[in-house]
Amino acid sequence: RCRCPAHSNTFHQDYSIFTLYYILYYIYMCVCVCVCQMASSNIRYGEGVSREIGMDLQNLGARNVCLMTDKNLSVLPPVKAVLESLSQNGVNYKVYDDVRVEPTDSSFKDAIAFSKNNSFDVFVAVGGGSVIDTCKAANLYACHPDADFLDFVNAPIGKGKPVTGALKPLIAVPTTAGTGSETTGVAIFDFEPLKAKTGIASRALRPTLGIVDPLHTLSMPERVAANSGFDVLCHALESYTALPYNQRSPCPPNPINRPAYQGSNPISDVWSRHALNVVAKFMKRAVRDPEDLEARSSMHLASVFAGIGFGNAGVHLCHGMSYPIAGNVKTHSAKGYSVDHALVPHGLSVVLTSPAVFNFTAPMCPERHLEAAEILGADVRRVKREDAGGVLADTLRQFLLELQVEDGLGALGYSKDDIPALVRGTIPQERVTKLSPREHTEEDLSELFAASMKLY
Incomplete structure (x- = not known):
C-alpha cells in the first residue's frame, strides 16, 4: 500500500463534479509521487x-x-x-x-x-x-x-x-x-x-x-585512496537507508521537476548493496597497497555501482553535514593532497559523522542498518533490532580505526564552539537532508556534530 500523502486522504461521499475532479487530481498526485526513475551514464x-x-x-x-x-x-x-x-x-x-x-x-x-x-x-x-x-x-x-x-x-x-x-x-x-x-x-x-x-x-x-x-x-596516493573510498562507503550506506521513494512529498507538478535524488528504491538498492559488499572486501587492500590492481580495480567499479545507486536514490545526513565541515575548514592540511589551501577532503568530511548519523537513523529501518553492519563484518545473529544503530556505529568506528582515520572533527581543528556554524551550514542542504529516514531538528544536528568531535 502506498503511504504517500495522497493515498491517506479521505473524501466526502458526495460525488459532485468538483469532488470527482479532486479525486482525479489526487490520483494524479499519487502516480507522480509513487514512482522511481532510473538514469545513469x-x-x-x-x-x-x-x-x-x-x-x-x-x-x-x-x-x-x-x-x-x-x-x-x-x-x-x-x-x-x-x-x-x-x-x-x-x-x-x-x-x-x-x-x-x-x-x-x-x-x-x-x-x-x-x-x-x-x-x-x-x-x-x-x-x-x-x-x-x-x-x-x-x-x-x-x-x-x-x-x-x-x-x-x-x-x-x-x-x-x-x-x-x-x-x-x-x-x-x-x-x-x-x-x-x-x-x-x-x-x-x-x-x-x-x-x-x-x-x-x-x-x-x-x-x-x-x-x-x-x-x-x-596513481592515487594512499590517503587519496582512503578518502575516495570513504565516499563510496557513505554513498552506499546513505542511499540504502534513505527515505523510501514512495514516502517523498510534495509531488512534482511535472516529470521534469522530479528530483534526481528520489529516495531509496528497489533498483538503487541493488547497486548500493553490491557496492557495500565490494568496499567491505577490497577497500583496506586498495588503501594499503597501491599496486594491488585487483583491489583498486574493484574499488573503481564500486564507485560506479554506488554512483548509480545514490545518483538515483540520493544521500542524506552524512553528506548534508559534510558540506559545512569542508566549507568552514580553518588550517587543516590533508595528507596526500598537493594543494595550496586548507582542505578537508570530501570523503573524510562525510565519513567522520557516519557513526553518529547511523546510530541516529537506525530506529527507522533497523533491518537495513543491521544488514549493512553484517556486510562490513559484524556478527549480528544475536543483535536486537533496537541495538542496530549502536552495532553499525561500532562497526564503522573499527573500520575507520583500522584505516588510520583522524579521530573525529576535533582532529580537524573543530571544537564545540564551532557547532552552531556547522548546523547553520547544514540547514540549507535540504536537497539531501530531507532524504534522512528520520526527521531531525537543529538540536538533533547539534548533538550529531558533538558526538562526531571524537570517534575512538
Missing part, C-alpha cells in the same frame, strides 16, 4: 580503455574539444594517455588545467568563462569528482550563456530551475575511486558566501559516457 570499463577516447570523439564529429583536469593530474599518466589518444586520432582540443580540488563558486565561474570563450562542441573531464563536476558546470552554463549562476543551483541557496536546453556531449574519465561523478547529474562546489557546499542537480548534467580505466587508480 553509459559506462565503459577495462584496463587501458582510455586509448579509445580519440575514436569516440571522432565518432561524435568533434571539432573543438575542451579537456579539463587539474595541475597535478596534467603531468600524470591518466592525462597523458588521453592526450595521446586525441593526438593519434587528429582531434583538435584545448586544455583547461586550473580546476580546483574541492571547487568553489569562483573556480566554477572561471571554468565557465573559459568554456564560453571557446565555443567547444564536446567536453572531456580527466580527474576525480572535482574535475568532472567542474566540467559539468562549464558545459551547462556554456550551453545557457544568458543564465545567472544561481539559476540552476539547488534551492534554497539558488533558484533550482530545471535544465531545459540540450548540453554538449561530455566524456568523463575518472581517476579516483570515490565520487561516482561519471554516472550522476550532480555537480558539487563550495559556495563561499555561506562557507558551505551546495550543488547543481539535473539529469541533463550526466556525462554521455564514463570511461572507467582501472589503471588510472594506481
